[in-house]
Amino acid sequence: RPPISILTKQNENATNQGLRNLHKKRYAVWSEPEEKNSDGGSETSLKSNLIKELTGNESVNACGKYEKDTDTRIHSTFVMECNKKPKLRGEKDHAIKSRMVIIDFDSVFVDPNDEEGMLSIDEPNHFKMNKSLKTPEMKEKLYCAFFQYIIENNDKLDLYIPQCCVDSALSYLQSEDELAEWFKEHYERYDGPEQPYKYFVPVKDIYEVWRTHLEGVNKREARNYNEKKFKLNLQTNILVKPFYKESRKARHIKIWRYEEGSSYNKIPEKCEWEIQKQNSADGVIGWRPIYKT
Numbered sequence: 001r002p003p004i005s006i007l008t009k010q011n012e013n014a015t016n017q018g019l020r021n022l023h024k025k026r027y028a029v030w031s032e033p034e035e036k037n038s039d040g041g042s043e044t045s046l047k048s049n050l051i052k053e054l055t056g057n058e059s060v061n062a063c064g065k066y067e068k069d070t071d072t073r074i075h076s077t078f079v080m081e082c083n084k085k086p087k088l089r090g091e092k093d094h095a096i097k098s099r100m101v102i103i104d105f106d107s108v109f110v111d112p113n114d115e116e117g118m119l120s121i122d123e124p125n126h127f128k129m130n131k132s133l134k135t136p137e138m139k140e141k142l143y144c145a146f147f148q149y150i151i152e153n154n155d156k157l158d159l160y161i162p163q164c165c166v167d168s169a170l171s172y173l174q175s176e177d178e179l180a181e182w183f184k185e186h187y188e189r190y191d192g193p194e195q196p197y198k199y200f201v202p203v204k205d206i207y208e209v210w211r212t213h214l215e216g217v218n219k220r221e222a223r224n225y226n227e228k229k230f231k232l233n234l235q236t237n238i239l240v241k242p243f244y245k246e247s248r249k250a251r252h253i254k255i256w257r258y259e260e261g262s263s264y265n266k267i268p269e270k271c272e273w274e275i276q277k278q279n280s281a282d283g284v285i286g287w288r289p290i291y292k293t
Contacts, residue, residue, distance in 0.1 A: 001030065002018050015065060027077050045089040047089050052099065054078070055074075058073065092238045112129065170238070179233055179237055179239075187201065189287055244283075248280070255273065
């Protein structure tokens with residue numbers, strides 16, 4: 001098991017024994033990060049740039065102690081076992097999405113000797129634990145049989161990733177993205193077949209709502225969220241990007257027009273939809289504001 005620091009701390013030195021130990025390994029398993037740093041600080045987070053570097057390059061610059069060779073070849077399939085999905089810092093874009101598959105294990109196995117745990121045995125997906133399956137002998141028997149199956153059937157095995165695993169990874173990335181979470185709180189996806197025109201919200205109007213979100217942010221941070229940068233963030237956001245339309249790229253749309261001087265949380269009767277043949281400005285299609293009464 002490689003150290004989790006490979007994915008949580010930027011290493012400026014070539015000497016990195018943990019990373020060097022991955023040289024030409026075919027499979028590597030990480031344990032989840034600790035909830036607190038060693039100094040008692042905030043939760044340890046994975047860094048998306050380190051994940052991209054490790055999974056997007058054939059080799060990295062790392063050597064062990066007293067070694068001169070720094071050409072570390074990365075051949076591994078990487079797996080992380082987690083009870084709770086860790087925090088993720090950095091860009092949550094489609095590059096990181098293509099590198100991530102989440103397999104949810106919904107079953108809970110309860111120790112029969114745990115009286116408190118057995119109280120939940122009747123809940124869905126709760127089962128009695130069979131401790132014999134965790135013995136070294138049973139593990140060896142099972143993984144040897146599985147490996148034998150792969151050897152005998154490798155020409156028939158195609159890589160298949162269930163859609164539920166893809167969706168789970170996308171949901172996780174969106175939950176770790178501040179802009180995506182904010183957008184889902186204020187807008188809802190709607191593209192009903194009864195609508196001859198698709199809903200469309202201009203970037204300028206979305207930004208005006210976003211500005212209210214920045215009221216509690218200090219001025220230095222607020223300067224980093226001007227309209228130009230906000231527009232760029234929407235264009236590349238993991239949630240919004242598929243629905244982002246540049247000027248004159250969307251047709252037969254209903255544009256949400258806020259009543260002058262009105263609140264962005266007004267009920268629909270106070271504002272109106274304006275039907276247009278095509279959009280005159282950039283915006284997001286297929287989404288509409290969530291009305292708050």
